[in-house]
Amino acid sequence: MQTFGKLTLRAVEVFIAVVETGSLAGAAARLKTSPSTISQQISNLEATLGTRLLDRASRPVALTPAGVLWQSHAQNILDEVGLARAKLMELQLSSLPRLRLAMIDDLDATLTPDLVAELTRRYPGCSFEAWSGRSDEHQAALRDRQADIIVAADIDDPEDWCERHMLLREPYIMVTAKGLVQPGRDPLEQVIAAPLVRYSERLPMGRQIEQHLRRLRLAPDHRFKFDSSHSVFAMVKNCKGWALTTPLGYLHGKQFHGEIDVSPLPFAGFFRTVSLKARSQELGDLPGHLAELCRAMITERCIDKAGKTVPWFKSAIDVHQADISLSSVRAAKE
Structure with missing residues (x-):
């Protein structure tokens, strides 16, 4: 046999x-x-x-x-x-005692309350902690098991221990003091003599901007560097200067919109991507489901709304596979 x-x-x-x-x-x-x-x-x-x-x-x-x-x-x-x-x-997740969510500042008010509400509905016995901050700190918190799910700008290629769900890709844009750039003239020539207000190189965004400026051999002055978009926009207004940011960064600083102008870059462009991340194979289908919800909320609450005041934002921000509405995402899970 x-x-x-x-x-x-x-x-x-x-x-x-x-x-x-x-x-x-x-x-x-x-x-x-x-x-x-x-x-x-x-x-x-x-x-x-x-x-x-x-x-x-x-x-x-x-x-x-x-x-x-x-x-x-x-x-x-x-x-x-x-x-x-x-x-x-x-x-296993139904008895999860705690879940910790770290959110990029630019999307905190847009996403965090609804994500926590969805988690509460799905896991009624779980307690939740959420905070906002820098993408590099969120990545370290996820790696060190201080956070369970993060929404952050992509800094490096994902490692084996991390599952990544891309949410969006957005270009860098230029913000200028009101009236600094006049139509009919080269915008770069108009801003290059004005102060450039920079993001600190402690931030991933600041480092990415500096690397791009070096590639273009642009070397504006280094007098002003800040950690937050609000400080950057306030200084752009006060010193009649300019800055590089992203559409989400601009939308996050809505109290400055009447005092600064926004336009595409007057030189070769570059981009950043934002993703939802979790440790691989630890939370089942939850990260993918939350990513779907994030994409729908970003489309309906950020892009569609912003498109009414800055029309070119609608085509500039590429939400990854955002072909589903917020209401349909929720209905599919009820």
């Missing part, structure tokens, strides 16, 4: 990875292991099932008739395991 080995979930994952990438090397790259390990897993799987699944001599790797039959069963196994994991995660 033939004795079969044990069928492992890892072997099933390896088989599907080989089929989807078309090679042992491709599967190894996806699963962050070596081709020899992938080859051994496939050999063990074939021994367990008692049949050859892959024709390794072909390029790309081809399925044998048995492999074609096994593929659908293998995919079903992974799908069922994924569904079971999600349900177990929801069961």
Whole structure:
């Protein structure tokens, strides 16, 4: 009588990875292991099932008739395991004692109250803590387990421990003292002699702006540097100067809108992205659901509203896959 080995979930994952990438090397790259390990897993799987699944001599790797039959069963196994994991995660989260949310300043008033309300509805026994601040500090808090979910500007490429849900991409723009830039003349020539009010290089935004100015070989004076958009805008007004910010930064400082002008950059542009992040595989589908809610709120409360006063903002800010309304996001979860 033939004795079969044990069928492992890892072997099933390896088989599907080989089929989807078309090679042992491709599967190894996806699963962050070596081709020899992938080859051994496939050999063990074939021994367990008692049949050859892959024709390794072909390029790309081809399925044998048995492999074609096994593929659908293998995919079903992974799908069922994924569904079971999600349900177990929801069961675990239902008894979550505390959840901590860190929010970028520019979106705090727009997003935080509704996100906490949604979390309260979903996890009635949980307590919540939320705060706003700098993106780099939020990233460190997430890494050090001082925060569970953050909404922040992207600073570096996401690491393996972090899941990222992109919310938006926005360009940098120019704000100037009221009347500083007159129509019909080169705007760069008009602002370059005026004071440039900068964000501090302690901030990710400040560092990104300085790097871009250096690339363009622009070196305005360094007299004024601040940590907050409100201070930057107030100084732009007071010193008849100019500054670089983003549409969200401008919208956050609405009390200054009657005293400063806003326009696209008078030189080559650059962008920043804002994402919702959490530690990978710890909160189930919650980060993805909250990201959907954030995108809908940003579209309806920021972009649509701002488009009435600054029409070009509607096309300038790119909300990631924001093709769903706030009401429909909520209805889908009720």
